[in-house]
Amino acid sequence: MSLIKHPKSLLVIIAEANLEKLLIKDIKKLGAVGYTVFDVRGGGHSGVREGTWEADRTIRIEVIADELVADKIAQYVLEQYGKDFGMTLYFSTVSVLRPQKF
């Protein structure tokens, strides 16, 4: 028996941990059902963030949603925080088994 798979958008947001509460609020408000948050560390345009203490933490939020919803979230997040906060956003297409969950 082959599994029936459904395409969805995976939006990944890497941002300062300070923004976690605000981002989650925005993500839910804009129509995503769920999200996953990871603590991460790394470096980029905004310098190196090692996550060694409160103000130095970075998070990676993954959201699986319909393409339209993922686009809306990315656009909103970029407009709201892109200017003042270090941030990376990217998309990919993933396959899910239960599309109603997203």
Next chain:
Amino acid sequence: MVFDVVILFFILGIFARLVGSDLRLPEALYETLSIYLLLAIGLKGGIELSQQPLASLAPEILAAAVMSFTIPLLLYPIFRFAKFNWADSASIGAHFGSVSVVTFAVALAALAKQGISYESHAPLWVAVMEAPGLVAGVLLARAAQRRAEATQFVSKGVILGSEPIKRTEVLGTATVALSSAKQGGWKTIAHDVIFGKSVLLLLGGLFIGAIAGVEGTAPIKVLFIDPFKGVLALFLLELGLVAGGRLAEVKKYGFKILLLGIAVPLCLAVIGMLTGHLLGLSAGGVAIFTTLAASASYIAAPTAMRIAIPQANAGLSITLSLGIVFPFNVVIGIPIYIQMGLWITS
């Protein structure tokens, strides 16, 4: 020995960082140690509070709050004069208005080592001084932002000259900026500061200590009171690693920031000393008030300011508070502040 033993751990941390050692404390340990320190400081103060009346503390609490609120207002014009923009001036002021609990803990350890007594409810001052400075910083930033937007609107109108003023365009920009500020509105900031771990654990510890008293806390004394200094040493090792990482940034921001990072705490120390003396505190109490005035927050303030004043350069204020002010205070400042306390009360 010139330095208290805990300071040597801090210096070891800085050294490890500067020589590129792979030493790194697990993040979970850092969290655990900071929770322990906050609770232990609160508990210790609470146990002492259980043995004295509360009403007499009102003037001290009020003075601590007013001092914390006033510091950013005093510093704002100085930072503006030093050519920092409005957002950075407000944000750095808020870092100085709020306090550093670890600097406070090092001051307590230094006083204990020298056998100088102090008001045992001092942790209450710390808890009170965490928030007002942040509120003042946000108020300054909001006022400056409104002024900046008004100027932007007028200048754009002049530049456009005969062309119709694109009011919606200008207002559109302002609306985006303000709505982003609204994201970190008062409710969020108040919630994050009051119920953030620093104030919650300090006040929680004070409360538990005050209710349980000496007898009630006896079973946990072996965990929360006796090993305090050892845990502080370990925490300072970690902070040395973090502060050491910031030292390279000091070069990036130039000599001006180094000068401010040393001169501002010393000036604020005088305000703290005078306030403590006016309140009639003991020599140790004045030394603590002096230390609190001179200290800059590097936990509550960076987090709160990042959301409340996103335009401010977080790297600049963190480098100042954690890379310069904190090491200066724990290594050089505190012995001076203790001498100031002894001098004015003698």
